[in-house]
Amino acid sequence: MRSTDAIAAPSALPRFACPDWWERIQRGEVPAPTVPLNEARAAKALAFFNRLRLPDVPGNPPLSEACGDWFRFILCAFLASEDPVTKRRLVWELLCMVPKKNSKTTYVAALGLTALYMEEAPNRQMLIVAPSQNVSERCFEQAQGMIRIDQRLTQIFQVQDHHKCITRRKTGTQLNVKSFDTQIVVGEIPVLTIIDEVHELGKKAKAAAVMQQIRGGGITMQGGQVLMITTQSDEPPAGIWKTELKKARAIREGKGGANPIMLPVLYEYPQALQREDKKHPDKTFWRDRKNWPLLLPNLGRSIDPERLIEDYENNGKVNPEAEQIWVSQHLNIEVGVGISQDGWTGADFWPQAVDETLTLDTLLERCEVITIGADGGGLDDLMGVAVIGRERETREWLAWCHAFADPKVLERRPEIAPRLQDFKAEGTLTLADTKTRQAELVKLLRRLVESGLLPQENAAGVDPNNVAALFEAFEEAGITDEQIKRLLQGRALQPGLFGLELKLDDGTLWHADQDLMNWVVGNAKIEPLGNYVIVTKQISGRAKIDPFIALMQAAILMSWNPDAPVDISDFLRNAVMV
Template sequence: MLVRTEVLPRFACPDWWEKIQSGETPMADVPLNEKKAAKVLAFFNRLRLPDVSGNPPMSIACGDWFKDLLCAFLASEDPETHRELVWELLCMVPKKNSKSTYVAALALTALYMEEAPNRQMLLVGPSQNISERLFGQAQGMINLDEKLKSIFKVQEHLKTITRLKTGTALDVKTFDTSIVTGEIPVLTIVDELHELGKKAKALKVMQQIRGGGITMQRGKVLMITTQSDETPAGIWKSELEKARKIRDGQGGKSPIMLPILYEFPEAMQREKTYWRDKRNWPLILPNLGLSIDEQALEDDYDNNGRVSKEAEQIWASQHLNIEIGVGLGGSSWSGATHWEDAVCPDLTLDTLLEQSEVCTIGVDWGGADDLAALAVIGRRKTDKVWLAWAHAWARPSVFEQREKISPQLRDFEAAGHLSVVQTGEQQAAAAAEICARVRDAGLLPEVAGIGLDSAGIALFFDALAELEMEDPLVQAVKQGWALQTAHQTLPLKLESKRLLHGNQPLLNWAVGNAKQELVRNNYMVTKEASGSAKIDPLMALLDAAMLMLNNPEAAPRKNINDFLANPVMVV
């Protein structure tokens, strides 16, 4: 047996998967104040489930995994300094593991344990229905115990529970930008954090809540959630990535967040035959046999989860914490099935240009409230494989008009795959500059090297003309059924790995959004079929593909080394 001798960073748990397989809680060992932990457990265990026949107490109705979480969060203590260690905790656990009921009980326990007078605690749900359920569970637990009625005052109209001895109040709220009004809570519990990834201003509110973490009366934050039923975005994406880094020992020496993540390793999530095997499900369902009936879960999958690929995608994300990528979806573009397996690691525009013998460019333009996207396809010199890269632009009005997707767009901006510009002229100039890069590298054909959807391209056409790129180099690409050849060819090239991409989140997102419809006798991706979901980078890629299908040859090439020594920045 291998014995670890290295000193791990705080809260690192490199053997988390081994712990899950052996039925343990996938968390690092946290030193506790044993006396405080015993008091926490004693109070928590007496609480009773208000919505279960017989109202069983938490001592028998709650899984050990949550009691481990409870003690670590409320009773951690550094044995040398005697200060608390866990100031934040992120738990991801599949649906129906009683997380909402348990956190309501944890909130009451924290309220009982808090001795500071007249402070504020928050229990936050992402929607009114969830916040009302949280309050209802906490209120129901109090109503079942005469002793608790003398400890807490419940104000149903305010959704507030106050400990009479201290005056400290637990406010149950629905998440919005006004939930924190000046006072920094000593404790905040956020249920279904993944839903906040869909809210544009969630990060700002969480930063305000976390402001209490640097005061003398420090504030604690507990976040509990299932996986998202969409690609992780915004605050959910950043918090999940941070938690995984801490768990894997890459989050610094002294993080304050304790991660507890019930999920399969990434490779197993990608292997559909693994997670579809029902024998593997119990591994990440810590409440199996308590709040989850195994046969009922299997029946639900067989009757509801398997009715379509799209239904299975949502079911697996909620019940098995499978992170949504682009490999599933009922009416998804057929190329999406092979997209994740067609990655060329570390592919950038620079490396694409270095490796290519010829390139074509596709552009899908947009108005003030829409994205503009450009895609480059390069035909690799060594084996004729197509290499794909994309970039997009947005004006500030996009974030106002399309608030639902603004967290994803900000993620792409931070990653360098989307640029925010103030005017249409700046947008056009930036895209034209990339076209000039490819031309100056000697990689564009003399005819039909840049393909445009002709709608709304006046500014971009002018910017190209200023850089001496006009007809016949610049061509309009017919849309709709006329893109049929690209629609049919790209999935086949992806399947055979004759089309590779750099795993750009922006392009992955567009592919994941794409829906296809039957046009005449062929299935095709159209903006109409995809609805409000943005697919502009994929449409630009289809335009570039139509030109590459002409089997072009590059115009006389300039010195590539001189060109690469002076790259033009994407703005």
């Protein structure tokens, strides 16, 4: 990573910071800092929680035996945190990421019942929200079952099966278990909301708006808490899940502000240890099964160690795609960081080639010549523009990209809509109608022309098929026909594919840290074709790669070593001096 910024060590850790989280995991501890508690409230919560019994396990063992201390930490921190001076609650939100089969759905059902029992105010609302009907039913069945096998609890709670509602008889406060819906909290101000499998909400276009509604209760005088518990996503994090995970990691590292309200409890390997060792796969950290228990706090309780290995051997290893899904769910390996499937080799070096100072402005300031790549698409596609510059002093390549799309893509490709909204917020995607989009494209191209850094020939690479709008934009921006090089896709782009790989491998290509390109580069799928390898939209499927196509086009033109444009004023000045 290239950066000119020095990071100063803070004199004191902000609230909920836990820079030694990995050391704590290795010691078998919860990866979170100590949280000040109201000891009496914590003891009351633990006493109730521990007596709840598992309804679907032979013998119905109580949670005092069946639950690990890791979740009891979450229970107490969430329900009984207290500032020792002000006596105010500290933990208003908590995000726990823990691998699959660690009984999180059962435990949050028990936590919900405990919170319902602890709430003394009358007629309040509590929610457990699941991403699908199956998950919500499972959660409700666990809570319902815990009540019905304990006669004392049936006197405390009333269960309404058809409404998935549990009411505390004394107060009238209700715990409702619901499937995710955009209208889920209309008319309600929940004092507590538990969201199971929040990573699935990252795939829903309007999840951010719903989360904002849920959090709206937190600013009222009665307050409102939010507990999110989830596995890692089986796709690269997107939407609300990406936002919450990024926030939690920042708080954990002490970069989330002085007084955050979210407590992160993230069971994951450091990102450097999540990456697959391509040259020595057997030495990849997470492939060593001795390292699996580090992230499985319920191993030996809800997880059978031998069955876990058998499942990996029989199901997780059948192909790279299956393995990627398996490790994302059972080891919280982030997709896009760990295994790459039949992807582009250069993607393995992409994360290390970030220049944190690089923007389009700094690229134009630092470079002596630039080339452009442009790739267009239809209404359900992206239009990608890539700029590669050759740095004056080092002659290294600097890359910056942007994408354009019609808003209709959000309707036609709802599965990637949250991700596209992320890119719009990042500033790397322009979502606009045809007229506005074309105007913005011309504005960008004109800026590149006015920089004076485009060579007189072979300055802009473009596929000549189905790109009338691109040629119109080139002409309007002042790019001449001599400067346009028509580059077909398919095997004709192989020099750009291999050229970028080599430049990334030897450390002579740097790119702006754009989530758009991190996603696009990860989407690029490779296919052998005779003596060639190709990357095409057809191979990559629904996952967009247009900006990557544009990057390859710009790379081909830059690999031809264009001469830096001559500044006529310097030429005349030198002529006078002579």
